[in-house]
Amino acid sequence: MMQYTKEQIAAYFRTLQDSICQQLEQVDGGTFRQDKWERPGGGGGRSRVIIGNHIEKGGVNFSAVHGPMPEKITRALGVNPGDFFASGVSIVLHPHNPNVPIIHMNVRYFEMTNGTWWFGGGIDLTPHYVIPADASYFHQQLKSVCDQHDHAYYSKFKKWADDYFYLKHRDETRGIGGIFFDRLSDTDGFSQADRFAFVRDVGELFAPLYINLLQKHQQQPFTEKEKHWQMLRRGRYVEFNLVWDRGTKFGLDTNGRTESILMSMPPTANWVYMYEAETGSAEALTLSYLKKGIDWCGAD
């Protein structure tokens, strides 16, 4: 049973974007610029980008698009043709300080005229330097929100994130993972209201979670070497988003708004052929954590 209309859900996502931008501006001191755009086939969005004091480049995008389903979408999703509606908030933040992690969050809702609907989304963290205490804090926060809705959520969605945010060609995860979920519908005894409540809690966790990590590390001094390492990690972030991320590929392939899709690109990135981290270095330690299946909540 559907209790929320697509308009209500989109309206919520719009307020979520507002709330997250406000919270980030307050901490960073910078200001988001907004670009409203319309989709020729129906709907549009509000892209917001900050070039801030602590966030070197960050995007917090809202969109709500609709119209006849492009053939590429019906094929990719394995569904029948018809009209679709899709709305969500999508975020990537690249901080100045290499001690502050890169973060990504997305919450989204999809609905078709035939009544099919689902929620999807996730949050994952990509520290330039993995700090185990922060990684545990991050995962515990996610687990705590998951547990309020279903005790099976965290372990399932954590594994999904490990598998999704993975650079096969590097045999490396993008970062320390987080949670990822898709096609959450009225299955397994959940109602639309249940799924929406979970997605709202994920969306509302984002700002305090990241601001905690930002404030903890944004004043920390760093070296040229650490800055260089940050550029290399950003190169990996580019590789993931352009080679493996289904959302990015899909958007670019179906005439999405390129500048909004690629707001996830870092301001700068480097590539070094055959880079090898020194044995025993902080960089080598970080690489050792970029594996699937690490139980960051297990310590306590």
Place this chain on the structure above:
Amino acid sequence: MMQYTKEQIAAYFRTLQDSICQQLEQVDGGTFRQDKWERPGGGGGRSRVIIGNHIEKGGVNFSAVHGPMPEKITRALGVNPGDFFASGVSIVLHPHNPNVPIIHMNVRYFEMTNGTWWFGGGIDLTPHYVIPADASYFHQQLKSVCDQHDHAYYSKFKKWADDYFYLKHRDETRGIGGIFFDRLSDTDGFSQADRFAFVRDVGELFAPLYINLLQKHQQQPFTEKEKHWQMLRRGRYVEFNLVWDRGTKFGLDTNGRTESILMSMPPTANWVYMYEAETGSAEALTLSYLKKGIDWCGAD
């Protein structure tokens, strides 16, 4: 009729790599480092990378691999399972000076145990600033080599390059194109020897062609603004290679040697949200040239 064995063709590609590296070292003053690698399934290669005085980062790779055809390859190529052999030379050079263009060259040979074989390859130029005189020179050199083999080659392969080196999500060509060809076999009255002779001429054109442009512009002064523009153009180069280049995607997806495949990545790259070139600027002029179908040989 096949006059050349796959071993002979691979041996030629090896000497081509040697010759190109020698010519580039002489002009640049820097030295290539070499990494020999073996492919678990059969064969291997010699990757060579230069961090030079004028070439900021460049790769000149040779490989000759063989073995049972991975299922992904048979599917992608639409051929029957069996053993395959593939050999070639692949080059990308990123110069320091934004007045010097980025260049790419590839020549390759593919053969199957059932007797099917073909050559493929191409050269294309990506100037940070398009200089029409250089673009005409570049295309005339390619046309001249093409014309020595077949008068239909240049126009066909030039169009193929326009279509291939194209960023659909930007509606922008990667640069000023060049030539691109694939699956040149014993069709249209050509023998294996004919096709190989053409491919050799393309391979041997590369070094003098690029060295001409390098020596013409490498001492030219440049501004911070021009350097910044170069970083943005490198960002586009990354987007093309990771999103659209079939060779890159295919290599990363079939467990190719990642460091050799991604030697095409620039040393550094930037992304700016909603960058707009000033009306009438050199940057805007360059963007106006990044279109398909420009006849660079028409002027003379």
